Amino acid sequence: MLTLTCPCCGLEAAEIELAPGGEAHLVRFGPGSSDAEFEDYLFNRQAAKGPVLERWRHAYGCGKWFLAARDSVTMEVYGTYSARLPQPPEEVLTRIRARHPGWQVPA
Amino acid sequence: MSTRLAKGGRFVDRSSKIRFTFDGVSMNAHPGDTLASALLANDRLLVGRSFKYHRPRGVVASGAEEPNALVGLGTGPRFEPNQRATTTELFDGLTAESQNRWPSLEQDVGAVNAALSRFLPAGFYYKTFLWPRAFWKHLYEPVIRRAAGLGKAPHPESRDSDSYEHFHAHVDVLVVGGGVAGLLAAKVAAEAGAQVLLIEQSAHWGGRAPVDGGTIDGMTPEAWVEQTLAELDALPNLRRVARCMGAAVQDHGYVLGYERLTDHAPGTIGPRHRLWRIRAGQIITATGAIERPLSFAGNDVPGVMLASAMRDYVVNYGVTPGQKVVLVTNNDDGYRTALALHEAGVDVVRVLDARPMGGGKLMEQLREQGIRVDPGRAIAKVSGGKRVATVHSCLADGEGNVLEDIACDAVAMSGGWSPVVHLWSHCGGKLRWDEAGAFFRPDPERPPTGADGLPMVIPAGAANGELTLRNALEDAVIAGKNAALKVGREVGEIVAPFGEEVAEAALMPLWIVPTKATPDLRMKAFLDYQNDVKVADLQLAAREGYESVEHAKRYTTLGMATDQGKLSNINGLAVLSDTLGEAIPQVGTTTFRPPYTPISFGAITGEARGELFQPLRRTPMDAWHDANGAEWEPVGHWRRPYCYRRPGESTEMAVNREILATRQSLGLLDASTLGKIVVKGPDAGKFLDMLYTNMMSTLPVGKCRYGLMCSENGFLMDDGVVVRLAEDTWLCHTTTGGADHIHAHMEDWLQCEWFDWRVYTANITEQYAQVAVVGPEARILLEKLGGMDVSKEALPFMTWAEGTLGGFPARVFRISFSGELSYEVAVPAHLGREFWGRLLELGAEWDVTPYGTEALHVMRAEKGFIMIGDETDGTVIPQDLNLGWAISKKKEDFLGKRAQARVNMADPKRWKLVGLETSDGGVLPTGALAIAPGKNANGQRNTQGRVTSSYFSPTLGRGIAMALVLDGPQRMGEELTFTTDDYDPADESKTTLRATIVSPVLYDPEGARNDV
Amino acid sequence: MSETSYEPVTPLLGAISEGALSVRDAGPTGMIAVRGDLTDPGFTGPVSALAGCALPGVWRASGHGGRELLWMAPDELLLLMPYGEPRLAAPTLQAEFDRQGVHALVHDVSDMRVRLIVEGTHMREALARLTPADVSPAALPPGSLRRTRIAQVAAALRIVSEEQAEVLCFRSVADYAFRLLGGAARNAPDFEYF
Structure with missing residues (x-):
């Protein structure tokens, strides 16, 4: 059972206090987008083995959404950060790359 | 015979006697006994029958690893099957019964399976019962279910009368195991300032050391343990819990501890089991090691026991399983049992040491006592039915030709020790093969890691493969220091207590006894006692191509019983690798999964039973509903009245009455849950x-x-x-x-x-209690309450107003889900019950009728209003429901707009909402399919629609329904054929219903009733 | 007919579970939820003024004597006061924000939650049976607050003193929460961990 530190309120929350929200950093495509763009936005997910960037909500706490960089194999948490950021902050990337040299945020 | 010795037994209180019964026979024991030691003291060697062959089985071990001595404990609501006699602490009045036998333990009919064992090889179930299929249901399964299976489930009507609880603990360091290594590691970590929780599965501290001997800093292990416990208890940042097993290690330092509080003392106030849900910064696993059996023919005859277990019974309980004992061993530790038996006055008739040169100093000590040791010898076979009678000795490295028949009544076997690596492995810790000790031990290079990506489990002592007292203590100090450092404490220089014991000669790995045993001997050499898996079974599996250890395990069921292969795994792996001609580390191990030993369902459930099984959400008017005939319907976690039954009324009658009363006069709905x-x-x-x-x-x-x-x-x-x-x-x-x-x-x-x-x-x-006041008299009731202008002019349809209604602060919404004149009134929830009462009181003159969710559903269906979850199922778009009018054409964007432009969403062949009237006035089943001509690629009838809601409408006097139908809105008046619940394609005339497509709005299509 | 002729009732009707550890319904309490920018004095000023106390720190409570402020989220406070007062106070506060052009949401939520008081020496042990949150004195000293769950429902735990805690939960599950806490208080009442 995971623990994640909510970056919005600082609490270390147990998994049963959190609600998962799937892959982070999706770019929304609305009316006017092509079928391919829209399907990519709606359906295609990385589901990577290794570092993953995820959305979580501190549902049984402050109620805020945040993002987490986590390893889907080792469960290591590289960091949690604001849901407003377009990509992981540098210190999180550094921690990921310490384990996975050269790792890039998936396009 | 198996009996109580004249003296000895450090756990038992000989000054006091207690009584218990086994299979109805009353027996004596002492406080401090386990059920196993007490049965042995009463010469009950035979305690159960095996799973598959119903072979007679006796106690093999003295702890959690016991595969055979499983019994049913207690009676009535406290009956519990499959309890291990070896870990059951005895109390006065305990009742136990044997399992897996019929009609009795001594005379078991199922034992015929044993005679047929030649025909029940590995994979028997897979091979035999494939054909004919019908035989499975009617013949094989009932017979197997009766003959096999462990214990019997408690009576389905009985309810466990004990209580259980969870407890969440957050600690720096959790130490699992209260042997000398665990005690020492906990002490080191706590003295460095860490918050430490130390748990021990048994009732006793100190583990095996007091039985195995040696000295610690010149003291007996027992004295050292006592002194250390006193030191630990003086530390405010350390807590120790006995009878608490480390059941599981999971992600991010989450550990389950299973504490048995009252099993040994029934009648005590409080919960029976406590499930500790522990979050630990570091976990030290000081879980010890388990001795391995040896795989010789007849190694399951009652009276054959692990050497260490026999030593435990002698030293801890003053009990010996036999008067004339043969020891068979491949290592020096086995000799400690022979010495302990000899010291207790038991005749050790022979030691068979498989090593060509025998053992070291311990062997010399034994020989000095005049006991004969035969090096290079082993057991070809043990004979005896329900009790050991004869050991047939042979060359250890031979085929099993008998050299000598040795009369005896018990056999102690020692195949070396395997560290308990379960908790290390639960969360990904890997193992390495230790050639010298012939065991798997934690690989420090590949530990389980935590949220920070760093190691979170530290094995200590025997669990880390450090089997000598001296090394175990040194290892425990290192573990305690490391744990403290990792949780941010400072640690100074610490000198480990000095452990001293007799030096041991090397072990000789021995997996099949004798090494070239003939097939008939291998057919009788058991690896997994509980699941009756023999050496021959594993070899057969390997020959049949089950080369992966995980496949061989499933095919033979090796290690899949309730003991999870604690005794059998390594021996099984070794036999498999031997057969495959590969080294053991290449064959690898199976996966260790939690829990370490079975834990009770009660502990898992905790408080969540009975009325606390799940939360029940109640509206402010809940108590009134409950007192006035509400038939409840769960909606999410809420409960809402389905209808209110009056005396003598059926559910249907109540629903119809509520609908008609509302349509004709005045109804009330508790809508607070919206x-x-x-x-x-x-x-x-x-x-x-x-x-x-x-x-x-x-x-x-x-x-x-x-x-x-x-x-x-x-x-x-x-x-x-x-x-x-x-x-x-x-x-x-x-x-x-x-x-x-x-x-x-x-x-x-x-x-x-x-x-x-x-x-x-x-x-x-x-925040609000909300009441729908519905029906032709709705307005007049609100006017009678007074305080707000609710006239058509002041409060037209689809408007709202705020004010004080009958003295209650209220928001009044003029909205309708029934087609009637209707107001929804919201008042503060704490006033809701009172407001509801006031409406009932003032509405009495119009026969005000509270109605439930079913009346709500019928009335909305009569009006063609959709219901989320009925007309929708996660694949329905608003356009399917003719709700295009509610989709803005002006907006550039809204959630779902782009998706609704996808090709499939715009497909004109999507099924669309219509109303249905049954041709004979009956009611269609919800979910009924409209059948279409022809069959699909799978040979099934084609369909052209399905019923989403269906009711009897008392207003219209017939069955009505809503359905999604192909081209529905263009097919008004067409009659379709619908399946019934017992639809049979071969008999369609009797198993279908006819209904005509109509507008979904069946009642007051002009909306006149609402427009008043 | 005047409004005062009606008595507000909590779902538990003032229930008490007695024992070494007691659990009781604190009765109707005035509560106002306020959402806004906690760093904006234009928002915090009027809230502080109404509560009569300073703003609480993160996951803390401030105030006393029945007028208190609880930190509920990075942009949300819960104001406690005598029942009935919010009916006027909430719209007044909202109107003040609206007038000043301060983006904020104020709502009377007096009836939405219940307050349960858990009192006794082993108060923390009772809570630890039900919540995954660390309720040790180091993690949750008096004056602190944590929103988490008890068994299967959301709850806010507020530590008042070493012997008293308050549990806030939604009204609809008041009965469930009361039974949970009552059970946790009765089970092994002398079990001491903290």
């Missing part, structure tokens, strides 16, 4: 325009509008009335089940996508 979310801010209108398919920003203050919400993939997810409270404030009503997830959905978009929009939301669902 979700209510306030949305406020300068960008609130823009936000709601994105959220709903229709336009909400243009809704004038004071008005209400029905709105639809879709997910990004275009499917309808919720609906409800949206109210504009003020220039920048809206109130969104959601469905009963929708409040929480719609609020979360709103916050998701506001926090993650449009975080620069200035909008706040608040889920105020529970």
